[in-house]
Amino acid sequence: MSITGIRWAGPRALLVKLSDLAAVLAFHSRLLAEPLPGQLDAIAAAATVLLKFGTHAEALAARTAVGHVDLHEMPQHSPRQVTIEVVYDGEDLAEVGMLTGLGADGVVAAHTGQLWTAAFGGFAPGFAYLLGENHSLDVPRRSSPRTAVPAGSVALGGTFSAVYPRQSPGGWQLIGRTTAVLWDLERESPALVRPGDTVRYVAVREAVELTPPQRPAAEEVAGPALVVGSPGLQSLIQDLGRPGLGDLGVSAAGAVDQQSARQANRLVGNQPGAAVVETVLGGLSVKADGDQVLAIAGAVAPLEILDASGATVRRAAMCSPFALLDGETLGLGAPSLGARSYLAVRGGLDVQPVLGSRSSDSMSGIGPAPLSAGMRLPVGKAPLFQMVGAPEESTLRLGTAAAELRVTLGPRDDWFDSGSLKSLAGQDWITTEQSNRIGVRLAPGGGRALERNGVPERNCVPERGAGELPSEGAVAGSLQVPPSGHPVLFLADHPVTGGYPVIAVVVPEDIPTAAQLPPGHSVRFTIVDPATLEPLELAATGVVPEGTQP
Incomplete structure (x- = not known):
């Protein structure tokens, strides 16, 4: 078990790559028990752990410190076996049957015929990445994610299976649906499936409609x-x-x-x-x-x-x-x-x-x-010793011209060819109508989409047969790029983990401007150094100058 690399994920976060899943779990457990100075979050994934910090200086100090973290495995909670009943009528069932060569019935048999283990959580509350006992159902994600996947959808993505806890965007292949409630704040343990638990899927015929937990009705309170x-x-x-x-x-x-x-x-x-x-x-x-x-x-x-x-x-x-x-x-x-x-x-x-x-x-x-x-x-009680402020100039830094957003490259910029790195900063991008608090979807403003460079073997091990990136943590400001080549700029409600490569990250100081982008607005990206936030010049080949990545 070992750390195999560290990359910036914006100026205040590090993506730590590890040799295997056992190393991921040991490293993650250690940092939950003994956080590094300034550590805000530690998010485990298939082959990485994302570490978020409050400042760039804290992230820089952590880059040295992570090499000294003891990777002896920490004790885990006692695993449970969870049974999930599934109606196998998903939109992508037939396509998964063709991709695997098993046919629809064979997919159901393979899905129910093996035990699945929850390796880690992420993406959304209650979403658990489940690893099977074999690779018979390894399939690529969709080329473009759906904007809304129904709650209870049972899905496959790369080597993993999962259940969507509630309606959300998603790019996995949908093979069925369940009435199981994956996340409920009223339970002592809100997540139905926790890391280390095992899951047995069982096929059922009844198409029972899933009813999500209802929010408690707000109490009428007298007063202002x-x-x-x-x-x-x-x-x-x-x-x-x-x-x-x-x-x-x-x-x-x-x-x-x-x-x-x-x-x-x-x-x-x-x-x-x-x-x-x-x-x-x-x-x-x-x-x-x-x-x-x-x-x-x-x-x-x-x-x-x-x-x-x-x-x-x-x-x-x-x-x-x-x-x-x-x-x-x-x-x-x-x-x-x-x-x-x-x-x-x-x-x-x-x-x-x-x-x-x-x-x-x-x-x-x-x-x-x-x-x-x-x-x-x-309305709460007014603070006793805090005065009402005087009028101020607006903090809004958005004009009618193209919005200028600074980005740091990575952590997965080497998944893209040199032309894409030039296109990222060399053309205007247009915000689309399909934008919300989760992310701003961007389309080329008359230029080219971002094209992948294939799978860079030095960076990670791709999901078997998929040529894709294993799911990993992401920060607000990430420019995640699905195979369509149209990036999505993550905002406050973005999924905790994602499976599309992040070519660059908008610096935290510019996220407020990104948050104010209306549909149809132009955006231009400027690549900057993560330490100084000073602009960088890409070489004629599109290669990033030395030192821009750790």
């Missing part, structure tokens, strides 16, 4: 509040997120543009982590129950205040605190610049935290429900 008139396109309660739970498959979530959320809280005199409303592309309206002090930051939108009769009484300014008196309604129009606006109220939104955060995670469904008409948002 904001009452939702219209939620607009999408409005969610967010704070600064719940980092550090990647090992459970729980993404950090939180405000996508944390810079704007912090500014809105600062303006009303709140702590930076107070809960706010994040709303997309305008349309939100809220009514004050009791006199309130509000501020709006982020996407630039017209702010109109109406009285109880619906007549306009005044307009409010962006990035400036203002009063919303009892019975008055604030309405946000469509933004003229940016995509996400943040509404802060003095005292913060006093909703029930889940796993230590009031953030709503659209990937996992953890946290407060999306805002809906009539919903009452309780």
Whole structure:
């Protein structure tokens, strides 16, 4: 068991490659028990462990320290055997039958005829990567991931099988569905399948519809509040997120543009982590129950205040605190610049935290429900010794021209040819309509898609017969590239692990700008050094200058 390599995954994270799965599990267990200085998260995968840190300096120090980590295996919990009943009628069952040469019936027999072991978690809460006893069902992922895979879908991807705990994007081959609930916060152990457990799939005929766990109904609380008139396109309660739970498959979530959320809280005199409303592309309206002090930051939108009769009484300014008196309604129009606006109220939104955060995670469904008409948002007590702020300049760094985003190459840039590295930084990319809090999907702005270079054997062992990257951890800002060559820029609710190579990572300082990209906006990437964030010049061959990777 040994460490075989270390690569940057953005300026504040390291992707540590290990010799085998036993080394991965031992290394991961050790770092959970004895975290390195500044370590925020450690995410195990098939052949790697992703380590996230608070600063570049901490990540740099860790790069030296990981070589001295004791890889003696740590004790694990006692494994259990879990039985999962499956209706085998998946959309990709026939195709998997052709890819394996087994036919549909043979796929079912092979899937139910072997014992599967949970190697590690990731991607989403309750999602467990299961290894079989043989390679009869090794199949490649889809060339382009689905934007929505139904909850309970039973799938194959490379050497692994898994069940999607809830509806989410995904690129695995779907062979069936189950009613088993993979993640339930009401259970003592929320995950049905934990690393080390074994799973036996059993074929059943009944097509029982899966009913996901319901969120508990919000209790009506008397006292000051904001009452939702219209939620607009999408409005969610967010704070600064719940980092550090990647090992459970729980993404950090939180405000996508944390810079704007912090500014809105600062303006009303709140702590930076107070809960706010994040709303997309305008349309939100809220009514004050009791006199309130509000501020709006982020996407630039017209702010109109109406009285109880619906007549306009005044307009409010962006990035400036203002009063919303009892019975008055604030309405946000469509933004003229940016995509996400943040509404802060003095005292913060006093909703029930889940796993230590009031953030709503659209990937996992953890946290407060999306805002809906009539919903009452309780307002907390105003801080006693913190003054309301003065008007500020907007922190929004998005204009009408192409957005400039700095990226550091890797950790999987050598999966791409030199032309793709040039195309990444040498052309405009266009944001598509299929973008959300999970990620921004990009299309070439008249140029070429990103083409893979084949499987670089020095980097990793590809999944048997698939020519693909084994699933591994990813950070916010990652530019993950499916075989279509159209990158996806991961945002706050991104899956904890993914199976497509990451060509580059947007630096953390530029993620707020990425979060504000509306559909149809142009993006241009600048490749920078992970230590200095200074621009780098690619050589004529497209080879990265020495020293840009650890």
